[in-house]
Amino acid sequence: MPRPTRDAAPEPTPDFQPPVRSAKLADQLYEQVLAKIVSGEFAEGDKLPSETRLGGLFGVSRPVVREALSRLQADGLVAxxxxxxxxxxxxxxxxxxxVAPIGSIADLMRCFEFRVALEGEAACLAAERHTAAELTAIEEALAALDRVIETGALGAEEDNAFHIAVARAAQNDLFTTALESLGRHVLNGIHVARILSLAHNRSRLRLVQDEHVAVVEAIRRRDPDGARNAMRRHIENARLRVLGRGDPAPGDEPDAGS
Known part of the structure; x- marks a missing residue:
């Protein structure tokens, strides 16, 4: 006589909101999955629902699901x-x-990605072309950030001013125009990165300032490759810090899973 079998326990169904068609669907799915990771509903090590199941739960095609998962993988959140x-x-x-509410995170990450390319080249040209006055403006912006650290202020505006000063020193107005046209996105990213650093450990801002110093030193010695690499490293590190994946500052606890 065959032995009776038990039905497998049904797989729990995550609660996904219907997509808003006016916004990019992959971005919406990216943010909803990310929200569930942050909340712990999807814990570290957990397997996500399959592409087919995610598409069915969210009401989108598999290519949309694949794009969202690809971005989560690129950000080191999913493997x-x-x-x-x-x-x-x-x-x-x-x-x-x-500090980075759902609805803005996908744009935030894309802005960091674009800035790596844009500002890396701006710093490269700034190293080649800067005038004495432009170097002075960059150094003054760096000094303003030093004062921010001393007072314990957030310093998002001062940080943004530093990046604008470097772009101006490239002596190509399109770099400055592009950066200023992204103003809200850039400032949001800087604000999130700095407020998270302060919340985590104030000494983390010293690491950020060391990255700024590396950019300035390369520009000062007219080292285009060094300036490009220093700026690209700084912005990529900012993106990782926003996601909680940056190297811990001295005295910090290591990030879980890093």
Whole structure:
């Protein structure tokens, strides 16, 4: 007589909101999955629902799901295992969601990605072309950031002013125009990165300032490759710090899963 079998326990169904068609669908799915990672609903090491199931839950096609998962992988939050699916790799700290509310995060990450390319080349040209007056303006912006650290202020405006000063020293108005046209996105990214650094440990801002110093030193010695690399490294590190994946400052606890 065959042995009776038990039905497998049903897989829990995550609660996904219907997509808003006026916004990019992959961005919306990216942010909803990210929100569930931050909240712990999808814990580190957990397997995400399959592409087919995510598409069905969210009401979108598999190409949209793949794009969202690809961005999560690029940000180091999810890892794909061949033949096994996608798994949560890293959970940002909970305060991330309070200062970078859902609805703005995908734009924030894209802005960081664009700035790596834009400002890296601006710094390269600034090293080649800067005048004495432009170098002075960059150094004054750096000094203003030093004062911010001393007083414990946030310094988002001062940080933004530093990046604008470097772009102006490239002596190509299109760099400055592009950066200023991104003003709200750039300032939002700087604000989030700095407020999270302050919330984590104030000494983290010293690491950020050391990155600024590396950019200035390369520009000062007219080292285009060094300036490009220093600026690209700084902005990429800012993106990682926003996601809670940056190297811990001295005295900090290591990030979970890093």
């Amino acid at each position: 794909a295992r061949h033949g096994a699916g996608s798994f949560v790799r890293h959970r940002p700290r909970t305060e991330f969601q309070s």
